[in-house]
Structure formats: structure tokens, C-alpha cells
Amino acid sequence: MNVHKLSHRLETVASFIPKGSKIADIGSDHAYLPCFAIEKEIASFAIAGEVVDGPYQSALNQVKASELDEKVSVRKGNGLEVISQGEVDCITIAGMGGTLIATILENGKQKLEGVNRLVLQPNVSAISIRKWLLDHGWELVAEKILEEDKKIYEVLVAERGNTRKPYSNMENELLLGPFLIKEKSDVFIKKWTQEADQWKKIYAQMKDAEQNDELKKKRSVIERKIKIVEEVLQK
Numbered sequence: 001m002n003v004h005k006l007s008h009r010l011e012t013v014a015s016f017i018p019k020g021s022k023i024a025d026i027g028s029d030h031a032y033l034p035c036f037a038i039e040k041e042i043a044s045f046a047i048a049g050e051v052v053d054g055p056y057q058s059a060l061n062q063v064k065a066s067e068l069d070e071k072v073s074v075r076k077g078n079g080l081e082v083i084s085q086g087e088v089d090c091i092t093i094a095g096m097g098g099t100l101i102a103t104i105l106e107n108g109k110q111k112l113e114g115v116n117r118l119v120l121q122p123n124v125s126a127i128s129i130r131k132w133l134l135d136h137g138w139e140l141v142a143e144k145i146l147e148e149d150k151k152i153y154e155v156l157v158a159e160r161g162n163t164r165k166p167y168s169n170m171e172n173e174l175l176l177g178p179f180l181i182k183e184k185s186d187v188f189i190k191k192w193t194q195e196a197d198q199w200k201k202i203y204a205q206m207k208d209a210e211q212n213d214e215l216k217k218k219r220s221v222i223e224r225k226i227k228i229v230e231e232v233l234q235k
Contacts, residue, residue: 012153017042020044022045022089023046023089024082025048026091028048028049028059030055030059031058031062033048033092045088047082048072048075050075051076096122097124101120102132117157117159118138118159119155119157120155123153127175130173138161139158141159142156145180171228199225203223
């Protein structure tokens, strides 16, 4: 992968950056996404934020090699602490767990003033992000699901607005994604068939274990998720 050709996953993230944006890519790794966004004239300015020293050095090297020092600022820091308020209008966070992405947004929410769009790509637990957006004035405006190298990824796009607008069945759609349910692509069906099979195995193991209140509660949560998935897939 280089800055001229991104992975399908990151290219999908880049496709949701509004033209001319000032972006911050949090957990930027090699800064491929910010460099690509500048080179393709999608973004006018980019920040590559990285908390770990190795990837931070890689990002610095990448930006230098691409001769983009004037337009891509590589910064070391945790989450949104690498940006100043009002400095960017679009934030991308890709390749982490949904719970971690939601935590980054929560911990840095005062930095979101002036930000118009969030493009978020969780590796797992997209529901954590959907719940956070719902509670903080961000409306989910688009979703994409894709498969690359035998892994399935979801991309969530949000703007400030009516947080409840995309939802007609909150419980089902928080878990599976309101836009993704409507589209019900082959990748979507594959992902949730695999998830349900996995939950069924866990459920069966729990059945054989010694029962206590906590285990019963966990079982009922899993049972509910399986029911939601099966309901949606059978429609």
C-alpha cells in the first residue's frame, strides 16, 4: 500500500471526506490516508495523529518522502488532543474497535466544535459508535460495509443533526446499522450469518456451564441478538 493507492477499506473512508476539508486522521499509522487525501486534492490540509512512537515515526517519514510537510502535520498525542478547537472540519478514525473510537470521541468532545463530519471505521462493535452518536447530537448519514482480505469492515458517516432520523426500529438498527439493513448486501448477510453462528456456539457453551444470575443475563443478551439477526436476515 502506498499513498497513491490505498487499501479498499481506507479508500472507502476517503470517499466520504468532503472536498476541500481540513481533516484530522486519528490513529493515522503511516499517514497514508492524510497523504492520499492531499495528493488527490480531497483535503486542503491534514493532521495525522498517532499516540504510539513507531507509527508516529513512520508517519513523519511518509510525509517527508511524499514532500507534503507543508500540508500534512504529523502530531504525537492521545486521540483528539492532537488538534486545536476549530482547526479541522472533518475527522477520520479508522482501524480500531468501536468502543475505543467512541471513547476517543467522548474524551475529546470539546474539540469537536467546528467539525461538520465524522468518518469512522470500526473493526468491531459499530453499535458502540452508533449509540455515542445518538447521545451526542450526531446524525448517522451514511454507512458502508465491505470485505477485504477476508475481513469485513463497516464505515459510519455522521454529521450534526437529528440523531433519531435514520432509525425506525432502534434496537435492530443500532446493532446492524439502519442504512446497511435497507441495503442488505451479500457482505452484510455474510457478516451477520457468521456473527449469529458464533453467538450460538457461545450460547451453547453457557448452557452447559454452572448457572448464576450474571450468566443468565449474558445468555439472555446473546439470545436477543441472535433473534434480531435471524429476524432481519429472514425478511
